[in-house]
Amino acid sequence: MLQSRRKMLLILLDIAIVAVSIYTSYYIRFDGSITFEYSRQVWSYMAISACLGTICAVVFKLYNRIWQYASVGEIVSILKAVTVACTASYLLTWGISGKTVPLSVVLRTYETILLLMGGSRFMWRMIRDNYYKKKEHQGRAMIIGAGDCGSFIAKELKHNPASTLYPVAFIDDNPFKIKQQIYGIPVVGGREKILEAIEEHKITEIILAIPSVPQEEVSKIIDICKRTEVQLKIIPRLDDVIHGKVTLNEIRNVEVEDLLGRDPVRVDLQGIADYVSNKVVLITGAGGSIGSELCRQIAPYQPEKLLLLGHGENSIYNIENELRRTYPKVKIESIIADVQDKARIYKVFEEFQPKVVFHAAAHKHVPLMEKNPSEAIKNNVFGTRNVADAADLYGAERFVLISTDKAVNPTSIMGATKRIAEMYIQSLGRSSRTKFAAVRFGNVLGSRGSVIPFFKEQIARGGPVTVTHPEMIRYFMTIPEASQLVIQAGAYAQGGEVFILDMGKPVKIMDLARDLIRLSGLRPEMDIKIEYTGIRPGEKLYEELLTDEEGLTSTLHNRIFIGKPTNISRADIEMEIRRLEKVLGENGEIIKDVVKHVVPGFVNVS
Structure with a gap:
């Protein structure tokens, strides 16, 4: 009517x-x-x-x-x-x-x-049109990026009744746009004008609308914005702009991942499909941070069956439900099993005959493993041996071990056990038909037990944020990035390689803590205190990606490198593992002495 x-x-x-x-x-x-x-x-x-x-x-x-x-x-x-x-x-x-x-x-x-x-x-x-009637209670937004995405966001902010922001200024490095207007909003200058414009226009929120700009440049712009106390938000994905999905709902807070300045991973889709598609793929530790992401990344390649193996029923239940909802056509089999149980693992291989294995099951918490060295050995060494031996026996085509930079010149039991696991699969790869390889990388942002969720919890409680040492440095990458590169490295495996992922620039943990506090809209040392607790058992100030004897050669991928395989005799490594079996349950110092004999680079600092 x-x-x-x-x-x-x-x-x-x-x-x-x-x-x-x-x-x-x-x-x-x-x-x-x-x-x-x-x-x-x-x-x-x-x-x-x-x-x-x-x-x-x-x-x-x-x-x-x-x-x-x-x-x-x-x-x-x-x-x-x-x-x-x-x-x-x-x-x-x-x-x-x-x-x-x-x-x-x-x-x-x-x-x-x-x-x-x-x-x-x-x-x-x-x-x-709201152009002539700004609401006084609305926040004042500055949009960085006066391109298609920025213009669209400005229009949305002006016309959407639900908007709590009103755009008052653009920032853009294009000299032809400076001093021009878009929807009546002035382009006040390039990035050098950000701080000045915030003061002049009384900006309460900054929106980064530059999804097509390389992440390294985005990181530099964020570094400028961090000098202020203004809230930062971002439009994250170029795909959303291309497909017209950009709405106010797509604007999110800037996260730590945005600070790393790392561009999206380029993957060889055909190379991955050739060894994953129509194959039975087994992922151990499938409920963990990396394991579950491997499941998400592999499912689109249409494996014949995806086997989710894990010890914790809740995490396996969660990833199974997610995959069934997202990829209903993929056949999924959830398996509750412990990699330490050799008979159970062999039974799984006998029944399902997996052709591709990603071994992500591991104990990874450094201080906890220092206190429980026998458990670290049982899970990280014997568990890896069980899965690797089963892969060899039942004719798997590829086996990829998820390793860590802590395996290089290790100072912790966790790192040393992961190095032994690398050594074992390298020795196995010398004679097996299965192509064994390890992929080594540093910390992943947001993984369970990592420093980021820990800092966020401390900030949510009002502080203090605890940092072990002001000079502590770590390499970081995102969980999807690490998982994609692991899968890509699997395509390059010929047998016995240790692939090293390009981790970018190392990050100071202190800077990370300060950034997280600022991104939460608070001020370091004023709103949230930072305290030093001292280096924990097994930790070192910085991590390495290569041992002294490993050279580095490139692959077809610009972020994946190969460490020169070490000459390890299978008989020798099995003899050392038997020595480890004999000291299980003994005093921690006795265990560490045997570990040092197996891994000459191991220097325990606890």
Whole structure:
């Protein structure tokens, strides 16, 4: 009912516009005194134009548009409708009356109708547009990036009634855009003007709308914004802009991942598909941070069956439900098993015959493993041996061990056990038909037990944030990035390699703590205190990615490198593992002495 009334009002308005336009055109043409011979033509021309004008407006759907959001498309439609209507009215009037309408009248009528029809509709948009009526309670936003994405976000912020922000300034490094306006919002300058613009325009929130800019540049811009206390938000994905998905809901807080300055991983889709598609793929530790992400990354490649093996039933249950919901066509088998249980692992391989194995099951907490060295050995060494031996025995094509930078010149039991696991699969790879490889990388952001969730919990409690040492440095990468590179490295495996992932620049844990506090809208040392607790058992100030004897060669991927395989005899490593078996449950120092014999680079600092 309301829509019909609105359409009728618009039709009446347009008829009135046509009538006024024609009458005033004749009036001006004849200097205020329309001659008798043209007076009858005025009314016939007016009636014909009103009828044809209404028909053309309906044909070009001028009454089916929401003029509050009128733009170029609506202007073009008005232009088409008026042009066709005026041309047809001129010809029809000429045909009926036998007398042409004066050309000056036709042109002036055409101009006036265009002006009044377009003007009336865009006046309605101006009345409804928030441009002229900013709400005082709204925050003031500065948008970094005056491209398509930034412009779209500015338009959304201005027109969306749910918006709590109003855009007042753009920042863009393009010199041709500086001092220009977009939707009435000035482009005040490049990134060097960020701090000045925040003060001048009383900015309460910054939105980074530069999804196509390399992550390294985004990180540099974030570094500038971090000097202020203004809240930072970001539009994260270029795909969202391409597919028109950018809405206010896509604007999220800047996270630590954005500070790393790492571009998305480029993967060889065909190379991965060749060894994963239509194969039975087993992932141990499938409920963990890396294991579950490996499941998510592998599922789209349509494996014949995806085996989710884990010790914790809740985590396996969660990832199974997620995968069944997201990838309903993928066959999934959940297996509750402990990699330390050799008979159970062999039974799994006998039943399912996996062709590709990603071994992510491990104990990884450094201080905990220092206190429980026997458990670290049982899980990280014997568990790896069980899975690797089963892969060899039952003819798996590839076996990829998830390792860690802590395995290089280890100072902890956890790192040393992961190094022994690397050594074991390297020795196995020398004679096995299975292509064994290890992938070594540093810390992953957001993994269970990592420093990021720990810091966030401390900040949520009001602090203090505890840092072990002001000079502590670590390598970081995101969980999806690490998982994608692990899968890609599996495609390059020929047997016995240790792949090293490019971790980028190392990050100071102190800087990470400060950034997290700032990103939470708080001030380091003022709102949230930072305290030093001292280096924990097994920790070292910085991590390494290569042992002294390992060289480094490149692969086809710019973020994956190969450490030179070490010459390890299978008989020797098995003898050392038997020695470890004999000291299980003994005093920690006795265990560490044996571990040091197996891993000469092991220097325990606890």
